[in-house]
Amino acid sequence: MSIQVESLTKVYGQQQAVDHISFSAAPGVLGFLGPNGAGKSTTMKILTCFIPQTSGKATVCGFDIEKHPLEVKRKIGYLPESNPLYLDMYVKESLAFIADIHQMKNPQSRIADIIEQTGLGPEQRKKIGQLSKGYRQRVGIAQAILHNPEVLILDEPTSGLDPNQLIGIRQLILDLGKSKTVVLSTHIMQEVEAVCDQVIIINKGKIVANDTFIGLKEKNNGASLENIFIKLTN
Numbered sequence: 001m002s003i004q005v006e007s008l009t010k011v012y013g014q015q016q017a018v019d020h021i022s023f024s025a026a027p028g029v030l031g032f033l034g035p036n037g038a039g040k041s042t043t044m045k046i047l048t049c050f051i052p053q054t055s056g057k058a059t060v061c062g063f064d065i066e067k068h069p070l071e072v073k074r075k076i077g078y079l080p081e082s083n084p085l086y087l088d089m090y091v092k093e094s095l096a097f098i099a100d101i102h103q104m105k106n107p108q109s110r111i112a113d114i115i116e117q118t119g120l121g122p123e124q125r126k127k128i129g130q131l132s133k134g135y136r137q138r139v140g141i142a143q144a145i146l147h148n149p150e151v152l153i154l155d156e157p158t159s160g161l162d163p164n165q166l167i168g169i170r171q172l173i174l175d176l177g178k179s180k181t182v183v184l185s186t187h188i189m190q191e192v193e194a195v196c197d198q199v200i201i202i203n204k205g206k207i208v209a210n211d212t213f214i215g216l217k218e219k220n221n222g223a224s225l226e227n228i229f230i231k232l233t234n
Contacts, residue, residue, distance in 0.1 A: 001026050002151050002181035003047065008056035010042050017042045019205035020056065029177035031196035031213075032185045035233050039205040040185045041081060044153050047183075048078045061150050077144035081155040081185075083136060087129030091120055091139055094128060095146060102147040110146065117175075118142045119168060134165030141172065145180075152182045158191060170194055189225045199225070203233040 003025040010018040018039040034040045045051045047058055049069040057064065063071040086094055092111065099107035115124050118138045123131055128139055137157055144152060158169050166188075174195050176182055186192060192199060192213065199216055201209040209216060209232055213225070220228045 003058070003060055003183070005043075005047075005058045006056055008043065008046065008058055009054045010039075010046060010051070011054045016205050018046070018053075021202065021205070021207050023200055023207060023210055025181050025183060025198065027177070027179065027181050028197035029173060029182045029184055029195050031192040031199045032183055032202070033187075033192065033199065033229060034202035038202045038233070040202060041155055043202070044078075044080075044155050044183065044185060047072075048076055048153055049073055050078075074147070075150050077147070077149040077152045079137075079140045079144045079152075079154045079157055081159065083140040085128050085136060085139060085143075088127060090127055091115070091124045091131075094139065095142060098143045098146050104147065107146075110148075114142045114146055117145075118172060132165075134161050134168070137161065137165075137169060138172075141169070145176065150180060152176060152180050154182065155185045156187070157184070158186065158188060166191070189229065193225055201229060201232050208232045 001024040006022050007020045008018055009020050032040055046053045047060060047065065049065050049072050060072045061075040063075065065072050089097065095111045095114065096107065099111060104110065115121055118141055120135065120138050120142060123135050128136060141157065158166050161169060170191060173182060173184060177195065184196065196213055199209065199211060199213050200207055216228060217223065
């Protein structure tokens with residue numbers, strides 16, 4: 001398994017944001033669902049070594065997040081919900097900057113491949129600040145996958161996109177899931193149905209469902225994912 005999580009917990013003061021959760025993820029797309037404040041982003045930040053856990057453990061590609069954070073970061077591509085970008089940089093310039101951070105040797109061919117893979121070709125000579133939200137999301141994904149990580153963690157990557165942009169990003173996530181472990185946080189149920197192999201639902205810091213999409217429907221008498229989500233999180 002690319003990701004192994006055992007009894008992971010995060011406490012902020014009196015609030016238990018993540019409460020002894022355990023799960024694993026293999027290559028493919030894992031939908032990580034939950035209401036606002038359920039603990040999704042906190043879990044993702046812990047897995048990417050952005051914040052420490054209070055207790056429990058997790059490994060990414062065999063590396064412990066607490067003992068080997070640099071090795072974990074090399075294995076992960078991360079697109080946070082805020083998608084922080086340098087708006088004054090040109091698209092190709094920003095990718096070259098990220099390649100330099102990863103100390104990639106002769107990155108130009110890789111940058112060209114990623115621009116093609118993410119559909120950024122028509123916009124590659126524009127400043128990021130001039131791009132639509134859909135293309136900015138593509139730049140964020142391009143930066144996350146540039147160093148060819150084994151694990152991708154995407155926090156709300158399609159938030160605010162129009163239907164045409166949604167289709168493009170969904171297809172890109174599907175393609176990435178063929179060779180990588182993708183953890184996808186989203187509130188869009190159709191997106192989960194379209195791209196996810198495995199579904200985890202978290203509520204108030206606890207995992208309340210962990211199954212394949214088909215298995216989840218079978219256990220709930222064929223109910224829609226939206227109805228299953230509402231039932232488990234209300």
